[in-house]
Amino acid sequence: MRIGLNAWTVGGWRLNLPTGLEGVIEVASALGYDGVEIVYDDSDYKPDKISKKDRRLLLELALSHDISIPSIATGVFWRYSLASHDEAERITALTLLKMGVELAADLESETLLVVPAVAKPGTGYKETYNHALSSIVKASRWAEDHGVKIGLENVWSRFLYDPIIFRRFIEDVGSDAVGLYFDVGNVLELAPFEHWLEVLGDRIVMVHAKDYDMNSRGPGGFRLIGRGSVDWDGFVKSLKSLGYDGFINVETPPEFMKSPNTLIFPQDGIEAARISLQKLREYMS
Numbered sequence: 001m002r003i004g005l006n007a008w009t010v011g012g013w014r015l016n017l018p019t020g021l022e023g024v025i026e027v028a029s030a031l032g033y034d035g036v037e038i039v040y041d042d043s044d045y046k047p048d049k050i051s052k053k054d055r056r057l058l059l060e061l062a063l064s065h066d067i068s069i070p071s072i073a074t075g076v077f078w079r080y081s082l083a084s085h086d087e088a089e090r091i092t093a094l095t096l097l098k099m100g101v102e103l104a105a106d107l108e109s110e111t112l113l114v115v116p117a118v119a120k121p122g123t124g125y126k127e128t129y130n131h132a133l134s135s136i137v138k139a140s141r142w143a144e145d146h147g148v149k150i151g152l153e154n155v156w157s158r159f160l161y162d163p164i165i166f167r168r169f170i171e172d173v174g175s176d177a178v179g180l181y182f183d184v185g186n187v188l189e190l191a192p193f194e195h196w197l198e199v200l201g202d203r204i205v206m207v208h209a210k211d212y213d214m215n216s217r218g219p220g221g222f223r224l225i226g227r228g229s230v231d232w233d234g235f236v237k238s239l240k241s242l243g244y245d246g247f248i249n250v251e252t253p254p255e256f257m258k259s260p261n262t263l264i265f266p267q268d269g270i271e272a273a274r275i276s277l278q279k280l281r282e283y284m285s
Helices: 007-011 020-031 052-064 087-106 125-146 163-173 193-203 232-242 267-284
Strands: 002-006 035-040 068-074 111-114 149-153 178-183 204-209 247-250
Touching: 002 007, 002 020, 002 068, 002 267, 007 020, 007 035, 007 267, 020 035, 020 052, 020 267, 035 087, 035 247, 052 068, 052 087, 068 087, 068 247, 087 111, 087 125, 111 125, 111 178, 111 204, 125 149, 125 163, 125 178, 149 163, 149 204, 163 178, 163 193, 178 193, 193 204, 193 232, 232 267, 247 267
Parallel strands: 002 035, 002 247, 035 068, 068 111, 111 149, 149 178, 178 204, 204 247
Antiparallel strands: none
């Protein structure tokens, strides 16, 4: 298994990147990461603002540092839900998803991270499920055409909290281009990670690594690797027993260690990346 650096780890949730996405690659190389997970949004780093030339230069820069770009992540599907009752919102979400698939293909990335739905009051479960399913089915065709995997992440969006139901959703999509992007930190509050690996281990396409403190609970409980309640030795051993040999991407933004209004970029992001890499290496060895 190899270790990747998610861009949020360097720039925080708002992608505060003084030296751009190029800077994330430089940081990853300097610290000794094997890859970088590029992040896009609906603002400065919206895919249609990253030209074909810029994509080629990013890829060339990564290759010059012997760095892979295994995956693309984004938070846009929290704002524009693929399961929204509002058709216009779903269309916007699908447009951003298609852009992400194309970005992943241009950067020779294996996987695009996708939040399948955000459940909202006033919209029934069946409607949410059906809208999400319809959206992901459409997206799976784009992914197939571009040779990209869609990794549906287990997140706190009040949807698909049970591993059996999550697997059913993936099977309902009916495409080998769609699997699970497993985040061990996200799952800890809901169930032992072993339950998810037992049911969905063969559908994992990518892994996120962050810690979670069960004594803190809630969104404020996320931590840098090694500073929470995740049994990292057991988790790494479980991945190996499943035959998983892909990337584990460190997603530990500096907000996990300092108050947002005290952060200094990129220094605090680099420190978060350094600490998490050091601890993850220890567990993987």
